Amino acid sequence: xxxxxxxxxxQVLKTGQSMTLQCAQDMxxxxxxxxxxxxxxxxRLIYYSASEGTTDKGEVPNGYNVSRLNKREFSLRLESxxxxxxxxxxxxxxxRQGNSPxxxxxxxxxxxx
Amino acid sequence: xxxxxxxPQNLTAQEGEFITINCSYSxxxxxxxxxxxxxGGGIVSLFMLSSGKKKHGRLIATINIQEKHSSLHITASHPxxxxxxxCAGETSGSRLTFGEGTQLTVNP
Numbered sequence: 001x002x003x004x005x006x007x008x009x010x011q012v013l014k015t016g017q018s019m020t021l022q023c024a025q026d027m028x029x030x031x032x033x034x035x036x037x038x039x040x041x042x043x044r045l046i047y048y049s050a051s052e053g054t055t056d057k058g059e060v061p062n063g064y065n066v067s068r069l070n071k072r073e074f075s076l077r078l079e080s081x082x083x084x085x086x087x088x089x090x091x092x093x094x095x096r097q098g099n100s101p102x103x104x105x106x107x108x109x110x111x112x113x
Numbered sequence: 114x115x116x117x118x119x120x121p122q123n124l125t126a127q128e129g130e131f132i133t134i135n136c137s138y139s140x141x142x143x144x145x146x147x148x149x150x151x152x153g154g155g156i157v158s159l160f161m162l163s164s165g166k167k168k169h170g171r172l173i174a175t176i177n178i179q180e181k182h183s184s185l186h187i188t189a190s191h192p193x194x195x196x197x198x199x200c201a202g203e204t205s206g207s208r209l210t211f212g213e214g215t216q217l218t219v220n221p
Contacts, residue, residue: 042117042199042211050207090156098207099144099163104156 002026006091006105013081013112021076021108023091031097032074033058034066036087037107043090049074050097081112116140117202119212126219132187134215136200143205145176145183150197150214159185159198190219 004025013019023032030051035043045058047066055066063085065077074093078085091105120135136145147159160167160174162183167174171190176183187194197214204210 040213042115042213043201043209044211045209088154092156099161099203101158101161102146102148102209103158104148107154107156109154 004091004093004103004105006089006108008108009106011108011110013078013110015082015112017081018077018079019081019110020078021089021091021110022073023075023093023105024073025093025103026072027093027095027103028071029093029095029103030071031094031100032068033092033102034064034074034076035090035092036060037090038087046076046089081110083112086110086112115212116210117200117212119198119200119215121215122213123216124218126190126217128191128219128221130190130219132190132194132217132219134185134198134200134217136183136185136212138181138183138202138210140202140204140210142181142202144203145174146201146203146209147174147183147185148199148201150199152196156199187217192219192221195219 007022033048034046049055049068052071067075089108092102094100094102117138144163146161150156171188173186199214201209201211
């Protein structure tokens with residue numbers, strides 16, 4: 001099993017450009033998440049999808065949109081990138097929304113200049 | 114004050130030493146997660162526990178619900194244990210709040 005596959009691994013954008021981060025899991029998990037990780041801060045939730053067909057905002061949703069394309073795939077879109085969105089982004093999934101272990105992708109290092 | 118606090122922030126040990134990383138939380142939780150972030154950046158789940166103690170190999174996690182405190186212990190530490198260890202509290206609404214992490218370095 002591949003687990004959680006996240007692409008790309010690195011990306012550099014100019015302010016105002018758009019991009020989509022892709023995430024796919026092959027573990028038949030119901031819940032999927034997008035987090036960002038910044039120095040000196042814990043992982044922060046951007047958006048999540050508790051189950052196929054639903055998406056909800058997390059702690060820091062401004063500037064982002066998501067799509068739960070099907071049970072396997074959950075993408076994160078930056079419509080107009082800003083330097084404040086420079087971060088490492090992690091996709092994660094788990095079997096159900098509560099009290100089950102998380103499985104993480106390898107992360108995307110995004111720099112916005 | 115963060116809802117989840119870890120200590121220490123940084124820890125350096127010699128190979129073979131017994132290591133303890135602490136996690137305190139200020140809200141009621143339904144589960145406590147321990148994660149390991151490798152130097153390359155990947156994150157893996159080590160434990161999820163809601164009471165008592167769990168053990169996997171040289172790693173032991175404990176939780177005291179009344180004191181709102183959890184510990185991660187590593188016995189007979191090895192340089193390959195060098196990583197960032199992250200705890201996260203899960204509330205009854207399934208929201209996870211992450212600590213900032215503890216950077217562990219184990220020297221040979």
